[in-house]
Amino acid sequence: MIRTIRNLARLIVIMRTLGRHDALFPHELRDVAPGVASFARLISAKNVSGRPGQRLAAALRDLGPSFIKLGQILSTRSDLVGEAIAADLAELQDKLPPFPAEEARRIIETELGRPIDELYESFDEKPIAAASIAQVHFAIIAKRPDGADPRGDYARGHDGRGEPNDPRSREVAVKVLRPGIELAFRRDLDLFRWLSELALTVQPRLKRLRPGEVVQIFADTVRMEMDLRMEASAASELADNFRGDDAFNVPRVDWDRTSQRVLTLERIRGIKVDEVDRIRAAGFDPDDVLAQASSSFFNQVFRDGFFHADLHPGNLFVNESGNIAPVDFGIMGRLDRATRYYLADMLLGFLNGDYRRVAEVHFQAGYVPAHQNIENFTQACRAIGEPLLNKPLHEISIGRLLAQLLAVTEQFEMETQPQLLLLQKSMLTAEGVGRALNPDINMWELARPLIEDWMRENRGPEARVVDELEGVMNALRTLPRVVKATETAANMIVEGGIRLHSETVREILDGTVRRRQRMMWSMWLATMAVLALLVLAVG
Incomplete structure (x- = not known):
């Protein structure tokens, strides 16, 4: 009861603040919560200027530290609040x-x-x-x-x-x-x-x-x-x-x-990365700074799988040596190797117009459930990718592409992937920095040599063979434990640890032996196949 009273009192303050900034969005709530929408209309201020996201950001700023931080988190959830509001919340300064x-x-x-x-x-x-x-x-x-x-x-x-x-x-x-x-x-x-x-x-x-x-x-x-x-x-x-x-x-x-x-x-002593005139006055070329920012972001995401997730201009400086210097490491993102491979294959599929491959990557990663129709998902991917093909490279936003993809995949029951949402927000921020330095250059094009080298080393035929071999070796390493566990279970059954009919025991033991034999043959054949592929690839 005390918790309810305390939270109700705080809720009244919150509603008044949101209403004062016209940030309750009664029109948007009309379909999902008609009663709340009616109440929101009553207390919302009229003739408040600004986009919905700007009004919400102003209200959250007035509500204090927790709500400012909540707004920053929501800026990474365009799937929940929409791209426009998420973009405005991303500008929320605490x-x-x-x-x-x-x-x-x-x-x-x-x-x-x-x-x-x-x-x-x-x-x-x-x-x-x-x-x-x-x-x-x-x-x-x-x-x-x-x-x-x-x-x-x-x-x-x-x-x-x-x-x-x-x-x-x-x-x-x-x-x-x-x-x-x-x-x-x-x-x-x-x-x-x-x-x-x-x-x-x-x-x-x-x-x-x-x-x-x-x-x-x-x-x-x-x-x-x-x-x-x-x-x-x-x-x-x-x-x-x-x-x-x-x-x-x-x-x-x-x-x-x-x-x-x-x-x-x-x-850190330096110049904010978006202060282009000061960067030039200091004797540095903004294009060189952009190239450094591009390569460092690529290395964080793909090479290391550990990236600074809040690289807005206030956290990124050009130091006295002309190099990039980041600050504020409170929000960081991680991507495991499987996610990095997914990203590489997905982006390559889009850039090559291979939408079937983009769809297959999602199904292979388990992001889209197997019962979904891959042909329909391929069609959805085409709807996202086709508008990009005729655009100049500097007008293509990889961050926006990923945002659209995440929005579409929700229709196909794709579970929320927090690491991708954080990455998408970081990509948009990085692209904003790139446009500030030179709007005619795409930062991803500058990173193309790094991307090509990384793809060749990690997604080429040789790398795929090595990955398959690692998988087989991992399975072989676990095989002794599987065999030992099987023998222990069989001994328990034979020695009376579990009472079963003698025919049942015989069937279990026969089945265990057959499964073990099949597993050994499968492991042996898989190993031989992978070794053969490795020889062919190297030769």
């Missing part, structure tokens, strides 16, 4: 008033167990940025009393060598979680879960929108972001993936000054 510097100092000292004057030689009182979960201060690392370099592992660059003579390498950015943010999010998460349960009770047809799943994704994302050690780990992993690649400079982590609520990173 700039909020900062909390006092005294509070930031207290959190840092409590978390790291030392006075701030020992931790940092200087600490800027004024934060450089204040977001929904944390704010950032610039600082300089304190000198150690013994005169040794205080940076330790932090001082090592991408090549592992120290930089003791670079004074600016001691400049850092300190990220501090907002005080009480965990409690605030916990309360709002309870409200979101309550609302999702209430929505399904009042209107079961909303089940297709999976509101509970959206809330859970939101909860998982927030939990990761509120442990800054996880962000530090993501930055460290991304830096390792680009070790030796000067074109993509990930800031180094100072682990000695990092904890759950405090993150200390190398300070």
Whole structure:
């Protein structure tokens, strides 16, 4: 009862805020929830300017940190809110008033167990940025009393060598979680879960929108972001993936000054990637920057399967060496090898006009259920791909293509693929950066040599043979366990562990032997076939 009263009171505030911004969308709710639509019309303000997505973003901004973060999550779910609203929510910036510097100092000292004057030689009182979960201060690392370099592992660059003579390498950015943010999010998460349960009770047809799943994704994302050690780990992993690649400079982590609520990173000095005039004035060619951004994004997605999922211009800089430098590693995406293969085959099928292959890839990956009609799905893929064939390459958006594909596949009972939704949003953001640098160049065309090399190495005949051989070897490795388990079960039956009729025991044992023989022959034939293919491919 207390939970219901508390959430109802909060809900009244939410409805008033949404109504003030005309963000309740009574027309859209008319078919799925007529009663709610009527109420929405009564409390919605009139003559509010802006697109629906812009009005919703403004309302979420007024409602505070949890709702800002929810809006950012919804921006990755164009399948739920539509492409137009998702695009507007993607512009949602979580700039909020900062909390006092005294509070930031207290959190840092409590978390790291030392006075701030020992931790940092200087600490800027004024934060450089204040977001929904944390704010950032610039600082300089304190000198150690013994005169040794205080940076330790932090001082090592991408090549592992120290930089003791670079004074600016001691400049850092300190990220501090907002005080009480965990409690605030916990309360709002309870409200979101309550609302999702209430929505399904009042209107079961909303089940297709999976509101509970959206809330859970939101909860998982927030939990990761509120442990800054996880962000530090993501930055460290991304830096390792680009070790030796000067074109993509990930800031180094100072682990000695990092904890759950405090993150200390190398300070990045540079120009926002969309400030083209400043980039030129600094002596750098925007086309070179675009090429670096294109190759680094491709390498993150296809080579490593680990990508920065929030690369908007505010998180991407051109540093003093003319290289790309990312910041803010709270939202990262992962793609396993099977998903990367699916993406490569799917994109290649679209670009070659082979829509049957695109359909087959979806069925082989298990994204579209086997009972669906592959011919109908091929036709749907053609409807997406044909409009692209006559367009100039720089007008083709791979991110939009993927968004349209995800929207169509829902009609064929394709289950939601969160990793693809996050990737699609990231692709659109990356393409926006590319257009800002040069609207006449397609970033995917710049990455074509990398794509071709990767496809040849990972999707060519030799690679397919190796994959098949790996599959057979994995099966062979599990075979002894299967045989042992079969023998154990047979012994239990014979020794009376399970009481069965003697004829039944004989049938089971005979069947077990036959299955084992068939398995051995199958493994042997498969191995010989794969080895033969390997010899042919290599020869």
